[in-house]
Amino acid sequence: MSIHDEKDLIGILRTGKFVAKVRDLLVASAKPGMSTKELDQIAREEFEKEGALSAPKFDYQFPGYTCISVNHEVAHGIPSDETILQEGDLVNVDVSAKLDGYYADTGISFTIGKSKPILENLCRAAKQSTMEAIGQARTGNYLRNLGKMMHRSAKENGFTVIKNLAGHGTGRKLHEEPQVLVYEDKKDNRKLSNGLVLAIESFVSTGSEFAYEAEDGWTLVTADKSYVAQYEHTVIVCKDKAIIATL
Template structure:
């Protein structure tokens, strides 16, 4: 598979899909509180996507090679779960941290984003992990510009994360996105500057670092989807879909109630 570059029509479609993904997370944020189940969040997400946005959930029944179809509309990964957690009937409790990962398909275009939510009062360590992972994502985003390298993104994220005592999950990465959920290139969250593919205007990619409070090693649970830390340490992830522009980048999944952009990323 080769990298796809979006023309003006494709960029317009990606902007709409990205905005809808952000707005879906804004809506779900109102409901993430102690006592709600992730199955309830999933039902809310599916209803909002189809009835309000007139869109489709990409994760629902998604079946890459070697996997059973994913059974839900969103992914919900709690505490030591790294990614791809399947919603269930266990209520969220005070002190939990949960990643909600959504991908909306609108008119054939995909918008992919995730956020961390803190359920009630959480530990200082959990709050720190969520905050640093958010900053790490933005450290990667600000590297995006025409002519830069994918390795620049990974290096920025890795050096920031490891400099704060966190580890970077290696088995999962960002990706190209557009008409297909997962396109080329892979966007690693570690690496060396000046390496891998060069970025070019018209590319759309996700940047979605998964950082662990403990070691980087992970394993898959028996459901065939959920990934957890081997040492049961907390894990966090944030994700945006980003367009490479002739002069830098445009974050497509920002919305009215997205968390504030860090000061260093404002220009």
């Protein structure tokens, strides 16, 4: 969607603030010995308290309030009583909500306690990759420049990207056009319009460039068990500098 009036702006910013709050709460709450289902229940309480809907549950009947992926899981991990967090784990939480008719989407990968340097570097690289793309989210700029910056940033840090996952438009639905690729499609000549709402996310990988659906029908994994870190913000495209709704 695109922002057309103050009501739209307030709606996106309010939903963005909510999902950012839940994201940060889950990061702060994740501890060794906790199951990912327990972590998801913390999110559930926040959704119910705010009167918000879990976007993946509402739009796609996902079996959890948030997606929580651990170690070699790339994305869309199902919260489970059997998945127990351990010191050093790589964890991704992806939080998206519908609140008063407006959607916002955010995610972050982080490590539990002290972890392998490569995993900590991977998380930093994913954040850097996304933030550099957000720096390109200006009115009139080419959409492909966002992917160009994400891919370039990942490579400069010694990593690559998962090319069959992408960011997306959002706002009235969880997933809208356009796709925001994590690499440059030089044939794409679309330009960013003022007020366009995008969920910009990187998927930075230690090796593989493609993810596959696991047997549970939801979780995404790589064939070679590469580690992958994601970092995502919902932003509003503006003339000089994007507004980040999910800081």
